[in-house]
Amino acid sequence: MEAFQNLGFWGTLLVTVVLSALPMVFILLYALVTIYLEMKVAAHVQDRLAYMRTGWHGVLQPIADFIKLLQKEDIISVAADRKLFILAPYIVFIGTYGGYAAIPFSSIFIGANIDLGAFFIVAVSSLVVVGILMAGWASNNKWSIFGAVRSAAQMISYEVPTVLAMIVGVMITGSLNLQDVVKFQAGGIQDWVVFGGPLPLLQKLLISPFTIVTFLILFVASLAEVNRTPFDLPEAESELVQGFFTEYSGMRWALFYVAEYANMFLVSAVAVSFFLGGWGSPFGSALSGPIWGFFWFVMKGMVLIFLQIWLRWTLPRLRVDQLMYTSWKVLTPFLFVCILGVGLILVL
C-alpha cells in the first residue's frame, strides 16, 4: 500500500477501488466453495449423497443456484416498508464487508493497516445488527420480527465474550493492529498465541490452558455472531420459516446468504489472526512467503469453517434463555478468569 503514494487523485482512486474489490472477489469465490462444501459435508454426515448431476459430483451446483437466483422475480409485499426492506440486505453486507478491510490476508496485503484493527472490525460488524433489525421490521411479518429481535439480542450479548477474548490476544501480542499480531506469531506453530505465544517455556506452559480456553470461547462466540447452529435462533428454520429473511427472495436473499458466509469467514479470520498465527506458516520459515502466506491463511480459515459446518450438523438449537445464560453466565466469567490469569502470568 505504501508504494502507491504519488499517483494523484485519479490514480489513487483507481488503485483504491481495485484493491477494495479484491476481498469482494475472494468472498464470491469463497462463498461458492463453501456452499458446495457445506452441502457435501452435510450430506455425507447424513449418509447420503448431495447433488451429483450438475457437473462432476455437483461442483457446478452453486453456480446453477446463483443463475437461478438471478432470474427470480423480485417480490416485495405490499405492506412492507419498501425503503427499509430494500436497504436492509445492503447494510448487512456492508457491515460484514467493512470488517474485511482490516484483515491481513498475507504479509503484503492488508486493506487498511489501521492501528485499531481489531476494534474497528468489532465496531463495523455491529452494523449487521442494525441491518437485521431493519430486515425483520420492514418485512411486516411476525416471524421476521421475532427472528430479528432474537438476533439483535444474541449478537449484542455475544459481542462481550468476543471482545474479551480478543483482549486476551491483545495482552499477549501487545497490539490491536492485526498485521502486527500476525507478525508477532511468525516462527512456527509453537509461537501461536493459542499455545501461549513466543514466550519463555515456563510462562508458556502456565499461559497455555488460559489461551486454549480463550480460543474455544472465541470460536463459540463467533458462532453466535454469525447466527450459526447451535445459535441459529434468528433463522430457526424449523420454527420461523427463515426468521428475519423470510420475506426475501431472489437476489436480495442471495445477498443475505452471501453476507452470512462472508461473516463466517470474517470471524474465523479474526480468530485465526489472533490465535492461530494468521498467514504464518506452521513450520516457521519453511513454506512461507507472500503467496504461501495467503495459502496458509485461507487453509486455517477453512479449517475453522469446517468446524462450524461440523457443529451445525451435530448440535440442536439452543433456546433463547439458554443462549443468554451461556453468554452472560458461562462465557463471560470464564473469560474474566482467563484475563486475570494471563495478566498475572505476563506481569510476573
Place this chain on the structure above:
Amino acid sequence: MSAVTTYFNNIWLALSSIAIGMRITIKHLFVKSVTTQYPDAKLKMPERARNRLYVNIDDCIGCDQCAMACPVDCITIETIKSTPDQDLGTTSTGQKKKLHVSQFDIDIAKCCYCGLCVPPCPTDCIVMTDVYEFSEFDRRNLIYNFSIMTPQDIEQAGQKLKKAEEEAAAKKAVAAAGAAAAKAAAAQAPSQAPPAAPAPAGGTQTQPPSTPASDAPGQAGKP
C-alpha cells in the same frame, strides 16, 4: 455450594456431550452413502410387487370378474357371444372360450394398484408386473387396450350373433306355432285321452342361448 457444583457439572456435561456428538458426526462423514443413483442404478423390486397390470388376452374368457372387483372401475370389458359353430379355442388352463372379447381397456391412470382384480380371474390372465416406469406425455396413452379384435372382426362377430339369434327366434316361433296347434288339437278331443299326458314342454325345444362359462365346475377353489 451445590449451586456451584451444579454449574460446573452443567458445563462439563455440555462439553462432553458436544464432544460425543461430534465424534459420531465425523464418523458418519466417512460412512458410505446409501443413496441409489436413480436412473443409473435402480432398486430391485420385491417378488410380489404390485405395479403395472398386464392381461394375457389369449386366456381371457370375458367373465367380467376383474372389472366387477375393481374399486375404481378402471377396467372396461365388452364381449360378444359366439355362436356354437365358432371355435374360439381353449385357454391355457383348459377352459373352452365362449365369448369374443371385443373391448378390454384398462385405464392405468385410474388404477390404484390394489391387486383386487387378480384373484377373481379364473384363468389367471390378469397379473401385476414389476414395471413401474411407464410415464407418458399424453394422458390418452395411459388407456391400455388389450383386445386384439379388429373392427372388422367385431363387425363379423356381431353379424354372426345377430343371424344366429334371428334363426333361433324363427325356430322358436315355428315351434311355438306347432305347439299351439298341437294344443288346439288336443283340446278338440279331450274325451279321447282324459289322462292327457301333460303337455310336453313344447316351447323348450329350441336351443338355450349359450351360458357364460362362469359356472364351470371346479373354479371355486382357485386362489
